[in-house]
Amino acid sequence: MLIRHVSSCLFLLAFLGFASWGALKTGNDKQLSSTDPSAGDWLLYGRTSDDQRFSPLSQINEQTVANLGMVWSREMGTTRGLEATPLVQHGVLYTTGSWSVVYALDAKTGKQLWTYDPQVKRERAKFFCCDAVNRGVALYGDRLFVGTLDGTLVALDKRTGAPVWTANTADITKAYSITGAPRIAGDRVIIGNAGAENGVRGYVSAYDAETGKLAWRFYTVPGNPADGFESKAMEDAAKTWHGEWWTAGGGGTVWDAIAYDPALDLLYFGTGNASAWYRTLRGGGDNLYTASIVAVHARNGELAWHFQTTPGDNWDYDATQPLLQADLNIAGQLRKVIMQPNKNGFFYVLDRATGEFLSGTAYVSGISWATSLDPKTGRPIEAPGVAGSEAAMISPDPGGAHNWNPTAFSPATRLVYLSAKNSTQMVHVPDPKWKYDPNSHNEGLDSHEVPLHAKLDDMPPSTGELLAWDPVARKAVWRAPTPVLDGGGVLATAGNLVFQGRSDGILAAYRATDGKQLWSFDAGTGIMAPPVTYTVDGVQYLCLMVGMGGVPGLYHFPGQGPIKIGHGRIVTFALGGNAVLHPPAFGHQDPPVPVLALKASPQQVQEGARLFSTYCMQCHGAGAVAGALPDLRYSSKETLLDMENIVLRGTRASVGMPSFGTVLNAKQIGDLRAYILSPGAESAKAAEKPRTP
């Protein structure tokens, strides 16, 4: 696993079970389905169904923001990533933490009203590409919905947190999980899933919000033709695949972005990478509908249109980044558009009624996989040698020029705001011996060292920034460089402000029109999530989840800047707030002390390093220097001597350390132990720099 920075992906599977579609029910909570809900609440994932994350509130504005201070905070009992968008209604805040746990808090004081823990079995951690995270809940009437890491959709009574119904959305003998927030379309709850890195078949499902009955399911990739195709869309898609793709699931998981246009009754979602990552391992082809923006009719789940951002993806360019809707004047015509800053480095503007490609423009520097897009079709023109069987250094890396972190569009400035990353790199090496293994990662990446890795240090440094992008003029209006690579989700407000948290724990406010930083706060731990804003009793609050995990926090690659791992919390601000944060200490201050004298050959250490990169790094950190989870270099003697039981027999599965007994053996545990204890483990981090899953 070699990358300089990465992140990726997620998804589900189940049986085909179409319910008949009745007439759209009316009389639902109008406030929720409206595109202009009350300004003081935050009722939908993107505040409004267009996912603009723009708040009309302006008590906190460019003049008053200097007086913004914390009013309450609450520790969340985790060191993992916190990615949720809190929802707020009538003074109650609903959010999620690690392991799909739901919290209801008093939005004014932070007092806990109730909590719901779905008790996800910790051994499922081996199926997560990117931490035990959750991005939030959906509200509908008296119900609250959450998707869990074990593939369940749960409806809760929003007053008590008591479950009303549950739906098993996925076959969890496979590597499915849910990290994304459910969305509401009409009277349906829409949910996707994750797992394309491990080889599953992607789909999105619609459930009746009242009953929990499956209304429809749209698969994103075709299954085995011998079983018959579920739809014409699947039959068409199968023509773009070769070999026996279905044996590895196909991928294309809908692990994050889902958006709904009530006027068109179209549901939009982005799909992830194909399984395996590499085109040569899949037999070639465009592989529909992976790495695509897809629109289906919300009433029946039938395909309306699709636009594939990365045909035949070879670099983990999931098209799962936020999908923003707006009406823009393009070439003298008012167009209903949908926009996406894609992982692949291009900012797409499509007609959301028809899927017509309007524009696609590079929004970061360093893109090396494609030279440009065809101006008419938007199909990328690949650079030579980027998708063969040889090693290739590619930018952006699988973390993308932008990832899942929410973006905002301000109707006042007509700009899109997002955290962007320039010149990230990864050496892709398809493993010619790769075979699908349901118990292992299935990216198909060869984790052996290749000469190209040595050249990563010669590349321009990767840099992070807050970007203000004009989607009509197709250019940056301003870029505010950040000291870290990874910025979190953003929020734009009528106060002419843009808020952005970062992996170094700083939450900052910028003037929306010119990018001047006006305010900042040290939240003690890195930030990935987006802020939200709301009012209670006439006071405007700003609130966000603080917690550094996911790929940046767990892989903990070098070159990310002064990233801050630590305890997760929720923090809330208002004008005049003067509460003081006292973050508990985290991590090791001193170098590890050898607790076990081992004789190991250099070959053993080298093999241990390779195994670590393949199986351990995604939780315990690149070069065995951990981030959010235990740093194995500090293990006790007893733990080191017990590694066979822990790793092969799963004796700590109940706390999240799964068994690797199906893929590792006792000799390999010896190699891993030798590597963890080797003085080179930390320095190997430098060599491991551009490695990832």
Ligand code: CA
């Ligand atoms: Ca992916």
